[in-house]
Amino acid sequence: MIIDCHCHAGMGDGLTGPWDTRAPLQDYLRRAAAARIHRTVLFAAFNSNYAVANQQVARIVASNPGRFYGFAFVHAERDRGHVHERVGIAVKHYGFVGIKVHRHDAAITREICAVARNYALPILYDVAGEVSVCELLAQEYPDVNFIIPHLGSFADDWCAQLSMIDHLVRHPNMYADTSGVRRFDLLEQAVKRAGAAKLLFGSDGPWLHPAVELAKIRALRLPPSQESLILGGNFQNLLSSVKHSESLPMTGRLAKTITTSIWF
Numbered sequence: 431m432i433i434d435c436h437c438h439a440g441m442g443d444g445l446t447g448p449w450d451t452r453a454p455l456q457d458y459l460r461r462a463a464a465a466r467i468h469r470t471v472l473f474a475a476f477n478s479n480y481a482v483a484n485q486q487v488a489r490i491v492a493s494n495p496g497r498f499y500g501f502a503f504v505h506a507e508r509d510r511g512h513v514h515e516r517v518g519i520a521v522k523h524y525g526f527v528g529i530k531v532h533r534h535d536a537a538i539t540r541e542i543c544a545v546a547r548n549y550a551l552p553i554l555y556d557v558a559g560e561v562s563v564c565e566l567l568a569q570e571y572p573d574v575n576f577i578i579p580h581l582g583s584f585a586d587d588w589c590a591q592l593s594m595i596d597h598l599v600r601h602p603n604m605y606a607d608t609s610g611v612r613r614f615d616l617l618e619q620a621v622k623r624a625g626a627a628k629l630l631f632g633s634d635g636p637w638l639h640p641a642v643e644l645a646k647i648r649a650l651r652l653p654p655s656q657e658s659l660i661l662g663g664n665f666q667n668l669l670s671s672v673k674h675s676e677s678l679p680m681t682g683r684l685a686k687t688i689t690t691s692i693w694f
């Protein structure tokens with residue numbers, strides 16, 4: 431099973447660029463289907479109110495729960511003091527299975543890490559090049575799993591991405607996704623040094639083409655057992671500990687209220 435661990439969905443409420451304006455899934459889903467991508471992790475675009483944005487994503491996930499996973503986007507500063515509540519709603523009512531945090535919003539906090547630990551959720555934290563924080567996160571929260579997208583830098587910062595490989599090698603709870611990584615030699619080096627068990631296939635859809643991102647994984651020419659880890663096995667392993675006992679995904683009700691304007 432191929433799982434794309436990184437895709438945005440729903441409306442943003444800014445007008446800076448696609449990343450905070452709109453993440454339409456129509457083209458993404460067509461492209462992903464052609465590439466035989468079976469499941470996709472969805473989280474919001476940048477938004478000034480992640481409670482609202484997460485609800486939008488929940489409706490999309492609920493429209494096809496066999497196709498999507500949801501991650502709860504939280505803002506480390508704006509949601510300070512409310513992270514437990516926000517993530518609790520996402521886990522228990524939306525059936526979400528992870529947390530998304532972006533350094534461009536604010537630096538990750540102990541509050542977020544503690545909530546992740548409580549629910550045994552992975553945190554997908556875009557460090558925006560500040561990979562040194564991985565040292566502290568690994569030291570302080572060895573029982574929380576972190577997925578660092580773009581091998582540490584969407585901005586193609588070679589130094590950051592190279593350093594990220596060291597963190598993958600040294601810290602059992604540090605993982606990286608492959609979305610948007612352009613320097614192919616670094617992907618090869620990451621697999622060689624850290625092992626296929628530390629990388630997850632992600633596209634950063636809908637803004638990047640999932641088949642193009644998937645082709646990078648195929649181009650690594652790994653043995654099938656290692657390739658399948660990157661393409662979905664590692665993500666499934668990360669989910670195996672999520673505490674879902676109280677979760678009640680709002681599949682039926684939310685699916686009925688979905689509006690296509692959110693998608694497209």
Ligand SMILES: [Zn+2]
Nearest residue numbers: 436437438634
């Ligand atoms: Zn992204």
